[in-house]
Amino acid sequence: MKTIKSIFTSLLLISTLISCTEDNDEPMVETNPLESYNLLTAIDANGHTLEVYSEQNQYTIGYNELYFRIKDNVEGSYIENANLSMTPIMNMEMMSHSCPKSAITKTEDSSVYKGYSIFQMPGNATEYWDLNLEYTIAGQTYNLSERIEVIAPADGKKRVNVFTGTDETRYVLAMMPMTPDVMVNDFSALLFKMETMMNFPAVEEYTIEIDPRMPGMGNHSSPSNEDLTFDTAAKMYKGKLSLTMTGYWKINLKVKNALGEVLKGEDVTEENEASSLYFELEF
Amino acid sequence: MNSFSIWPFNHVLKYPKISKMTLVLSYFLTCWNSTGQEIPVAIDQDSILPINLSEVIVIASNITRLDHQTHQKPLSTLDEYLESSKKVAMVKRGAYAWEPIINDMTSERLAITIDGMRIFGACTDRMDPITSYVDVSNLSNVHITSGQKGAEIGNTIGGALDMRLEKSGFLPLDWTGSVETGFESNNNAQIVGGELNYANENFYLDTDVIYRHADNYIAGGREEVPFSQFTKYNLSINSGIKVAEGEKLLVSFIFDEARDVGYPALPMDVSLARAFIGSVSWVQEDFFGNLNDWETKVYANSITHIMDDSQRPDVPIRMDMPGWSDTYGYFSQAKLHSGTHSLMFKVDGFYNRSLAEMTMYPNNPSEASMFMLTWPDVRTLNTGMYARDIMSIEKSTLTLSARLAVQGFNIADEFGLNSLRIFYPEMDRGQTRFLKSFSARHQKNLGKLELTNSLSYGNRAPSVSEGFGFYLFNSFDNHDYIGDPNLENESAVEATTKVLFPFEKLTIGMEGNFFHTRNFIIGEIEPSLSTMTIGAEGVKIYKNLKYANLYNIAVDGTYEITKELQWNGLVSYHRGVDKSGRNLPFISPLTYNTGLQYTSPKFSMSLTLRGSADQVNFNPEFGEDRTDAFNVVSLSLGKTFKVNNDNVYLKAGVDNVFDTFYSTYTDWNNIPRMGRNMYMTLSYDIN
Numbered sequence: 005m006k007t008i009k010s011i012f013t014s015l016l017l018i019s020t021l022i023s024c025t026e027d028n029d030e031p032m033v034e035t036n037p038l039e040s041y042n043l044l045t046a047i048d049a050n051g052h053t054l055e056v057y058s059e060q061n062q063y064t065i066g067y068n069e070l071y072f073r074i075k076d077n078v079e080g081s082y083i084e085n086a087n088l089s090m091t092p093i094m095n096m097e098m099m100s101h102s103c104p105k106s107a108i109t110k111t112e113d114s115s116v117y118k119g120y121s122i123f124q125m126p127g128n129a130t131e132y133w134d135l136n137l138e139y140t141i142a143g144q145t146y147n148l149s150e151r152i153e154v155i156a157p158a159d160g161k162k163r164v165n166v167f168t169g170t171d172e173t174r175y176v177l178a179m180m181p182m183t184p185d186v187m188v189n190d191f192s193a194l195l196f197k198m199e200t201m202m203n204f205p206a207v208e209e210y211t212i213e214i215d216p217r218m219p220g221m222g223n224h225s226s227p228s229n230e231d232l233t234f235d236t237a238a239k240m241y242k243g244k245l246s247l248t249m250t251g252y253w254k255i256n257l258k259v260k261n262a263l264g265e266v267l268k269g270e271d272v273t274e275e276n277e278a279s280s281l282y283f284e285l286e287f
Numbered sequence: 288m289n290s291f292s293i294w295p296f297n298h299v300l301k302y303p304k305i306s307k308m309t310l311v312l313s314y315f316l317t318c319w320n321s322t323g324q325e326i327p328v329a330i331d332q333d334s335i336l337p338i339n340l341s342e343v344i345v346i347a348s349n350i351t352r353l354d355h356q357t358h359q360k361p362l363s364t365l366d367e368y369l370e371s372s373k374k375v376a377m378v379k380r381g382a383y384a385w386e387p388i389i390n391d392m393t394s395e396r397l398a399i400t401i402d403g404m405r406i407f408g409a410c411t412d413r414m415d416p417i418t419s420y421v422d423v424s425n426l427s428n429v430h431i432t433s434g435q436k437g438a439e440i441g442n443t444i445g446g447a448l449d450m451r452l453e454k455s456g457f458l459p460l461d462w463t464g465s466v467e468t469g470f471e472s473n474n475n476a477q478i479v480g481g482e483l484n485y486a487n488e489n490f491y492l493d494t495d496v497i498y499r500h501a502d503n504y505i506a507g508g509r510e511e512v513p514f515s516q517f518t519k520y521n522l523s524i525n526s527g528i529k530v531a532e533g534e535k536l537l538v539s540f541i542f543d544e545a546r547d548v549g550y551p552a553l554p555m556d557v558s559l560a561r562a563f564i565g566s567v568s569w570v571q572e573d574f575f576g577n578l579n580d581w582e583t584k585v586y587a588n589s590i591t592h593i594m595d596d597s598q599r600p601d602v603p604i605r606m607d608m609p610g611w612s613d614t615y616g617y618f619s620q621a622k623l624h625s626g627t628h629s630l631m632f633k634v635d636g637f638y639n640r641s642l643a644e645m646t647m648y649p650n651n652p653s654e655a656s657m658f659m660l661t662w663p664d665v666r667t668l669n670t671g672m673y674a675r676d677i678m679s680i681e682k683s684t685l686t687l688s689a690r691l692a693v694q695g696f697n698i699a700d701e702f703g704l705n706s707l708r709i710f711y712p713e714m715d716r717g718q719t720r721f722l723k724s725f726s727a728r729h730q731k732n733l734g735k736l737e738l739t740n741s742l743s744y745g746n747r748a749p750s751v752s753e754g755f756g757f758y759l760f761n762s763f764d765n766h767d768y769i770g771d772p773n774l775e776n777e778s779a780v781e782a783t784t785k786v787l788f789p790f791e792k793l794t795i796g797m798e799g800n801f802f803h804t805r806n807f808i809i810g811e812i813e814p815s816l817s818t819m820t821i822g823a824e825g826v827k828i829y830k831n832l833k834y835a836n837l838y839n840i841a842v843d844g845t846y847e848i849t850k851e852l853q854w855n856g857l858v859s860y861h862r863g864v865d866k867s868g869r870n871l872p873f874i875s876p877l878t879y880n881t882g883l884q885y886t887s888p889k890f891s892m893s894l895t896l897r898g899s900a901d902q903v904n905f906n907p908e909f910g911e912d913r914t915d916a917f918n919v920v921s922l923s924l925g926k927t928f929k930v931n932n933d934n935v936y937l938k939a940g941v942d943n944v945f946d947t948f949y950s951t952y953t954d955w956n957n958i959p960r961m962g963r964n965m966y967m968t969l970s971y972d973i974n
Contacts, residue, residue, distance in 0.1 A: 227817070
């Protein structure tokens with residue numbers, strides 16, 4: 005018994021020593037700051053690899069928050085303090101157009117850059133999106149372009165609306181991603197005007213009225229909602245969305261301009277079950 | 288024990304007064320103890336300090352066997368026993384689980400206990416009043432107290448109802464048992480029960496079991512009421528050990544389960560309603576100093592209630608609504624007799640957890656199910672103290688009592704708290720309320736006449752539904768209800784007068800009470816809110832009305848025609864209005880009942896007439912409509928035999944002899960009551 009005990013003790017000691025040694029010898033592995041994100045695209049060009057990450061696992065219709073890194077293929081390191089910009093282009097049969105997008109800015113990690121793009125439609129075999137990127141490193145500007153697959157979200161729920169207002173202007177209205185819960189949720193959206201095929205400036209000073217309904221449950225609404233108004237600090241429309249239970253909710257919308265004129269959307273009434281402008285949520 | 292005392296208590300002194308009183312209803316001291324051996328003491332007290340404001344429904348008496356013979360229907364449900372009481376009316380949503388009303392007030396304004404144990408229903412739609420989780424087989428009697436007199440068992444406005452469990456006590460009875468069975472023609476109700484008990488001077492063990500099954504009942508005029516079936520079974524065990532002279536350890540356990548219970552007045556049924564109820568108590572005759580009759584009990588109970596609509600052929604949307612209610616509590620009380628004072632002190636407390644869910648399944652199967660918490664896991668902690676002094680002053684008795692309690696609510700579920708914050712963004716997770724009750728009661732004998740006056744004040748916290756309910760559908764007024772955590776406590780000033788004229792053979796009692804209730808809690812329409820339930824008319828939020836007034840007046844009489852033949856009658860009138868004179872819901876119209884009872888040792892017979900005038904004071908705002916007057920006649924016959932020296936009781940009768948089609952003001956959505964019903968029960972006592 006005693007021998008067994010001493011053998012066991014020495015084994016334990018040895019294993020502890022070994023593991024200590026291993027710990028000490030292990031080289032510091034550079035952790036990927038975007039490890040928890042999904043790599044959507046990696047483009048090899050100009051001696052660099054441009055990586056595009058997202059929380060989502062694909063480019064989808066609606067709001068896409070994208071993270072970028074530029075890898076120096078020779079050095080194997082990631083380039084800091086570069087300047088990037090993107091222009092997604094939809095190549096249709098008869099024409100091509102862009103979509104609302106943000107500038108690409110640096111994040112806390114100086115090798116990670118961030119921006120968003122709002123795709124209005126999915127691609128298909130003949131019509132597809134190209135992601136055009138321009139980046140400048142140490143005064144030298146590079147360009148690259150890559151075809152990307154933009155598809156409808158897996159749940160098929162509507163999170164972006166493209167509409168022509170009563171002012172004959174085309175708008176793009178996108179819901180910001182959220183994790184809905186049974187509570188008063190923070191709810192926000194982005195609104196853009198389609199000035200040209202390529203230019204989608206953000207629209208401020210409008211109001212987006214919301215009326216959440218459950219079509220599967222007598223089309224009932226919920227109390228304590230707040231319409232969306234433009235928050236200049238956050239640069240988006242913000243309001244409150246209250247959801248009284250889980251399930252499928254249709255958030256009926258009405259977009260009003262600064263004068264209070266309705267540009268798009270209708271009231272929900274006994275006769276009119278839903279507005280022509282809406283977002284969908286299911287949880 | 289189903290209204291039968293199955294063993295002969297020959298050694299127990301017979302008090303003719305009590306025998307008379309136990310005919311269906313009787314008056315006792317509130318602290319009357321149901322264990323057999325203490326009855327003579329209680330009777331002594333009774334004669335010195337009669338307090339006539341409480342009512343006892345004797346179900347099984349250890350003193351006399353007359354009670355079960357005189358009760359019209361020995362194996363009837365507890366609900367039917369309660370309905371036969373003078374003070375209790377029952378709200379009916381079907382054939383099962385009726386909800387008691389005392390002084391025109393229901394569950395949230397009453398304190399309902401089982402042997403002093405607090406227990407709370409798990410159904411958000413009040414489909415499981417506490418009275419549905421026991422059976423007459425468990426009980427010896429039910430104490431009904433009006434108004435603040437009920438504060439002994441908890442904070443209340445309308446009164447209290449304590450269901451006392453039946454216990455053999457420490458009597459040299461050895462093994463006893465009985466088997467009983469009953470059948471009712473109207474709904475094919477079958478009742479089978481039995482009990483087996485052992486008792487000696489130092490130990491007793493009582494067990495009983497009962498099974499009830501009923502199909503749909505048929506209303507007057509042969510109209511079947513669909514979804515009125517039920518099945519229930521109940522098992523109880525009671526035991527006691529005499530640890531030393533004057534020191535007893537008692538345990539009790541009840542398992543009660545109902546399945547496939549239909550609620551014809553509601554859009555949903557109940558697939559399961561189950562309760563586990565247990566307690567351990569220590570009873571000690573001498574405490575310390577002059578304190579005696581020390582009793583301490585710790586208890587726990589757990590209720591599961593599964594509401595669903597799976598049996599309904601046509602619903603706008605399928606849903607499940609399970610609910611759970613667990614309660615843990617204790618009380619400790621002692622008495623002190625000093626000169627003309629008879630004092631009682633009690634400390635008590637309970638902790639309750641109430642949680643209820645609602646899941647709706649969309650008709651479109653690809654859509655996610657809809658889920659909400661209708662009771663957001665509310666934890667209630669109540670700690671209270673109660674004291675009472677009964678003073679004999681010459682020919683009168685003055686009773687003073689007080690209860691002080693602290694009640695805290697805490698919402699344990701984050702999901703539920705966030706749900707309620709949709710309505711009340713500033714709402715705190717927890718809150719504390721102070722509750723109190725004071726009561727003074729004076730009783731005087733003026734010659735033969737007994738006059739009792741009382742003045743009381745009491746308040747209560749909102750119920751879980753009133754404070755924290757989330758879209759609770761009320762099919763009576765067709766509205767969804769939302770609780771309000773910021774409600775004020777409801778408080779009532781109550782005045783009662785009772786006069787009793789005990790003439791030679793005729794006894795006439797008159798009783799009137801008045802409740803001025805401030806911050807009366809009731810649901811009021813909130814037009815800005817959208818209904819959740821498909822087909823609901825609107826949404827109501829519980830609010831405090833400035834005040835409401837309730838009046839109840841009753842006159843009752845008994846006349847002893849011969850020693851065996853007795854007449855009794857009762858007429859009562861009720862009125863309830865709020866500040867603006869608006870009628871309150873569930874206020875009884877003028878009701879009356881009268882009956883003749885013949886009782887001899889071998890044979891009994893009763894003929895009763897029950898009725899009500901038109902309900903003229905109703906309020907459509909609360910879903911009420913005018914309920915028409917009705918009269919219903921019932922008849923019963925009972926006979927006692929001896930078979931091999933064992934007692935056999937046979938009872939047969941007809942309820943609603945003329946098959947009248949009727950419903951009363953307490954019938955949810957006017958569902959009609961049972962039509963003609965013939966029943967027979969047979970009990971066999973094994974000595």
